[in-house]
Amino acid sequence: MLTELEALGWGTDFERDYQAYLGALTPEEQALVQPVRVTGTGRQSVQVRGAQGEEEVQLAGALRQAQVTPAIGDWAVRQDTGAGPGRLVHVLPRRTTFSRAVGADDGRRAQAARQQIIAANVDVVLIVTTPDADFDAERLTRYVQAVEVSGARPVLVLNKADLHADVTWYLEQLRAVGPDLELHAVSAAAGAGLEGLRALLTGGVTLALIGSSGVGKSTLTNALLEGDVALTGAVRSTDGQGRHTTTTRTLYRVPGGGLLIDNPGLRDIAVWDSASVHFDDLEELATQCRFRKCTHTTEPGCAVQAAVRAGEIPTSRLAAFQAQARKRR
Numbered sequence: 001m002l003t004e005l006e007a008l009g010w011g012t013d014f015e016r017d018y019q020a021y022l023g024a025l026t027p028e029e030q031a032l033v034q035p036v037r038v039t040g041t042g043r044q045s046v047q048v049r050g051a052q053g054e055e056e057v058q059l060a061g062a063l064r065q066a067q068v069t070p071a072i073g074d075w076a077v078r079q080d081t082g083a084g085p086g087r088l089v090h091v092l093p094r095r096t097t098f099s100r101a102v103g104a105d106d107g108r109r110a111q112a113a114r115q116q117i118i119a120a121n122v123d124v125v126l127i128v129t130t131p132d133a134d135f136d137a138e139r140l141t142r143y144v145q146a147v148e149v150s151g152a153r154p155v156l157v158l159n160k161a162d163l164h165a166d167v168t169w170y171l172e173q174l175r176a177v178g179p180d181l182e183l184h185a186v187s188a189a190a191g192a193g194l195e196g197l198r199a200l201l202t203g204g205v206t207l208a209l210i211g212s213s214g215v216g217k218s219t220l221t222n223a224l225l226e227g228d229v230a231l232t233g234a235v236r237s238t239d240g241q242g243r244h245t246t247t248t249r250t251l252y253r254v255p256g257g258g259l260l261i262d263n264p265g266l267r268d269i270a271v272w273d274s275a276s277v278h279f280d281d282l283e284e285l286a287t288q289c290r291f292r293k294c295t296h297t298t299e300p301g302c303a304v305q306a307a308v309r310a311g312e313i314p315t316s317r318l319a320a321f322q323a324q325a326r327k328r329r
């Protein structure tokens with residue numbers, strides 16, 4: 001049996017970072033905090049879920065000052081405030097991130113450009129396509145690369161398989177896109193082939209869907225969630241000062257297990273900028289390399305190479321990390 005936190009995607013990596021955070025607190029302070037996952041985001045507040053259930057919380061002043069913006073899927077630290085809703089005091093390092101540059105072309109200083117995280121800690125991304133005029137193997141290859149760079153695992157899904165008696169040609173094309181990738185042919189509308197996708201959602205796996213408009217992402221989401229959600233659930237509530245607030249919940253628990261993020265920004269893969277990915281996990285690992293200026297190529301005692309060899313980090317993600325580091329030098 002999974003604990004409530006594990007069912008939300010909690011694991012040893014987050015536990016380690018959380019313990020490190022606790023280490024800097026007094027025992028009195030430690031007693032006031034719990035880990036929570038961000039399930040919805042709004043202008044002034046975020047929706048979180050932890051062992052105690054779901055709640056809307058405010059950001060601590062220190063987080064605002066540091067311009068830390070919790071993203072959907074983030075693991076964060078909630079602190080009791082004594083009365084009323086809690087507040088978020090810390091965001092744990094992200095394992096995977098999808099981000100895009102914002103503010104770069106709004107006519108103001110280029111330095112004002114910053115990264116907006118679209119989603120954090122996604123484990124598996126379904127790249128959805130259809131056996132029709134939308135099918136484009138080259139575009140699918142770019143999707144696969146973008147997903148690998150984020151640190152998540154891409155899975156190919158041919159939806160609307162019911163459109164043809166025989167989809168063999170499409171499946172062959174998809175196999176060529178990623179010979180090692182898991183591949184599923186489904187019909188979301190007919191509910192066919194969904195067992196294979198449900199099998200991906202064991203434990204606390206977090207899934208997201210991408211693909212062009214009209215390939216059936218909403219239909220697939222509804223099928224996986226068994227119509228169990230008020231889709232694009234706007235959560236209206238009243239904060240500690242009696243103000244009305246709205247957060248948009250986009251991380252859902254799937255009835256049979258696992259979690260699903262359905263986020264408009266994530267759908268719009270056209271705006272993804274792989275040069276702007278964050279590498280919190282790799283930067284943290286690099287602090288354990290024997291040499292401070294390790295390039296993570298052939299140095300002995302390289303913690304990053306060790307993680308790649310252990311299969312914890314995809315090679316493509318390390319390559320993207322090194323390319324970004326070269327640009328900075």
Ligand SMILES: Nc1nc2c(ncn2[C@@H]2O[C@H](COP(=O)(O)OP(=O)(O)OP(=O)(O)O)[C@@H](O)[C@H]2O)c(=O)[nH]1
Pocket residue numbers: 159160161162163186187188189190211212213214215216217218219220267
């Ligand atoms: N034949 C067939 N049609 C499907 C299937 N799944 C979805 N559709 C239809 O395809 C159309 C688009 O489906 P959506 O789920 O809205 O697609 P989407 O990817 O969410 O589109 P956006 O919201 O624009 O990104 C709808 O008319 C669905 O009924 C399927 O398995 N077979």
Ligand SMILES: [Zn+2]
Pocket residue numbers: 286289290294295296297299301302303304305
């Ligand atoms: Zn190294």
